Amino acid sequence: MDTIAFIALHGGMLENARQVFAGVHDDIRLAEGLMDGAAEAASKLAAAGVEVVISRGATARCIQRALPDLSVVDISTSSMDLLTALHRAKARAERIAVVAYPPMSDGAREMGAMLGAEVSVYGWETQEDIAPALQRARQDGAGIVVGGYITALIAARLGVPCQPVESGAQSLLAAAREAKRIAHGRGVEKAKSQLMRAVLTSTDNGILAVDRRGVVTVLNPVAGRLLRMTEADAVGRHVGEVWARSGLERLLETGQGQAGQVERVFDQEIMCARTAINVRGETVGAVATFHDVRQIQKMEATVRKRILASGHVAASRFQDIRGESPALRQALAMGADYARTAATVLIHGETGTGKELFAQGIHNASARRGGPFVAVNCAALPGQLLESELFGYVPGAFTGASQKGKPGLFELAHGGTIFLDEIAEMDLPTQGRLLRVLQEKKVMRLGSDQVIPVDVRVVAATNKDLGRLVAAGAFRDDLFYRLNVLRLRLPPLRARREDIPGLAAHFLEQASGQRAQQQGFRLEEGALAALHAHSWPGNVRELQNVMARVVAVHREQDISGALIRSLLDDPPAGCGQGEPASAAPAPRHPGQERVREALERCGGRVSEAARELGVSRSTLWRRMRGQKSPSGL
Structure with missing residues (x-):
């Protein structure tokens, strides 16, 4: 499409331009018009796509x-053009008057002196000034006038x-x-x-921009929808009329x-940020960017789904928990009732009773089943490291912190469930921060002053009596009452001995794969009696371990009582048959103590602690998080 047009003042100028442009500027459209007629021709050309017009004077x-939106190139009158006209005029008269709009008349007197002619200059501003200027020139004795095409037309009408x-x-x-440079x-x-x-x-962001006077220069469609105004209605108006509370004037x-x-x-909530536009230290405008909070929530939900896909998933359901004893059935029924509520649950049970399985079952039976399930072992990490894991941190919050910062587990669990295992092992400062999160439903990353809803x-789960810990000053009473809303007590294995045969058979099959069925493992009466007689201080997890030992050492089909008794652990002191295990300190894996000590020596730096212990970083993380192998009850 041709974007440049030449509008000649008369036919002779049009023909001259056609010859000059031929073969050089064939893409320039040619037209003819004078003053208002030229403006009308230019308007039609602009409608056809012309953006630059060449004309004169x-x-x-x-x-x-x-x-005004059209670029207009005024043909400059060169010194040679004026000199040529003066030379031709001198041949017709000695006294010459130049009647022209500057800058056509620039240098006319000097050129006249060069030619030996007397030249006077009569300027004009509007077309109405031309006739009086011609009359003055004639009265002053000029024999001929020199000027542009309009001057020549009026002079001919006056006989000059x-x-x-x-x-x-x-x-x-x-x-x-010049026209092509402008067009480019x-x-x-x-x-x-x-x-x-x-x-x-x-962009999904709403954008509103103003100039230094506060006049709106940009309003994109998203901003228009949020402010219920079109761009045409907003641009050119003061921002106070468009959005009174924009804050851009300030x-x-x-x-x-x-x-x-x-x-x-x-009727909608928006997230708004405001930025000044500064040029050489001077504020020349401002921009407000804003987003519908509902869209932010949708994006957040997408992120949460990706996090969910990355592994924060509850694998177990209530129907996966094995056993038919009345005590277990009662616990399962109560857990199902709790799942229908949104209140905090405190699970109490001895080591190995399946507290995390019940927590996963509650999550999967609740309205939050589509959200993440994040589990953390509060005994696996020292206080400051546990805080950083739970609440996250900003870059440089402490020595060894990632330069990118890190979201906490509470943020990752947004829209879902967080399982705080071994809550009794949490130190008092971390308990205080946890209490604040439970009260305000907001977290603050370490090193930050920004709260995140x-x-x-x-x-939460524990194998200790939190009431006794509160009385001893080892656990905050206000946190205890925040956690102890819905209490679920899990029965120890010795209180549900009728479930032992079925669990033992399940664990035999699980430990040996298909070999248990091929060999036809069978628990003799003596073996079942030995299992019934044991106190099971380690509960279901201990039973799982014993069956794994049987598969490892036994090659016969029948499993005798003597074999079972030889593979059973002696009960720890204070955990005799029938005595609640919660009265004694919860047994700890010796590796966890080594991990805790190494982390303290290394100031919480996981990589250094892993090197000191001679294990990989991932192995140490698994040990720190207290990961357990999945098992059924």
Whole structure:
């Protein structure tokens, strides 16, 4: 598409341009028009895609006034063009008057002196000034006038001899080059503008920009929907009329931007950030970017789903928990009732009774089953490290912290359930931070002063009597009452001995794969009696371990009582048959003590502790988190 047009003032100028442009600027469209007629022709050309118009003198200015968005190139009158006209006029009269709009008349007197002619200059501002100027020139004794095409027309009407200034080939070619330079610049700017328009319309953020006076210059479609206003309605108006609470007027005064803040616009919540536009230290405008909070929540849900897919999943359900004893059935029924609520659950049970399986069952039976299930062993990490895991931290929050920062487990559990195992082992400072999270439903990362809302259900578990720990000052009473909303006590294996045969058979099959069925493992009466007689201080986990030992050492089909008794552990002191295991300290894996000591020596730096212990970093993390192998009850 041709974007440049040449509008000649008369037929002779049109023909001259056609000859000059031939073979050089064939892409320039040619037209004819004078003053208002030229403006009308330019308007039609602009509608057809023309962006730059070449014309001369008053006609060029008339086009520019009529079409301010059009680029107009005024053909400059060169010194050679004026000198040629003066030379021709001198041949007709000795006294010459130049009646022209500056700059056509520039240097006319000096050129006349060079030619030996007397030259006077009569300028004019509007077309109405031309006739009086011609009359004065005649009264002053001028024999001929020199001027542009309009001057020549009026002089002919008044009977005044006139030599018109014609634009030579060089002037026309120079104007064509300038027009093409402008057209190229407009094309570049148009491409940038289209790119910016694409960015503004494709982004999910609302964008409102103002100039230094507070007048709206940009309102993209998202901002328009949120503010219930079109771009055409907003651009050109003061921002106070578009959005009274934008805060941009104040920003223009101070030059200080603002981070994202939640505000209400009409009936919706938006997150808004404000930024000053500074050029050489001066504020020349401001931009507000905002987002519908509902969209942020949708994006957050997408992120949560990705986190869920990364491994924070509850694998077990209530129907996966094995056993038919009345005590277990009662615990399962109570757990199912608790799952229908959103309240905090405190699970109490001896070591190995399946507290995490019940926690997973509660999660999977609740309305939060689609959200993440995040489990953390509070006994696996020292206090500060546990805090950083639970609540996260910002870059540089402490020595050894990741330079990218890290979200805490409470953030990862948003929309789901967090399981705090061995809650009694949490130190008092961390208990205080946990209490605050439970009260306010917000977390604050270590090293930050920003709070992050979280929607998390807490399920805690312990094998100790928290009431006694509260009385001894080892556990906060306010946290205890926050956790002890719904209490679930899990029966020890010695209280559900009728489940032992079925569990033993299951664990035999689990430990040996298909070999148990191929060999037909069978528990003799003596073996079942030995299993029934044992106190099971390690509960179901201990039974699972014993069956794994049987598979490892036994090659016969029948399993005798003597074999079972030889493979059973002696009960720890204070954990005799029938005595509650919670009265004695919970047994600890000796490796966890080594891990704890190594972490303390290394200031919580996992990599250094792993090297000291001679294990891989991932192995140490698993030990720290107290991961257990999945098993059924």
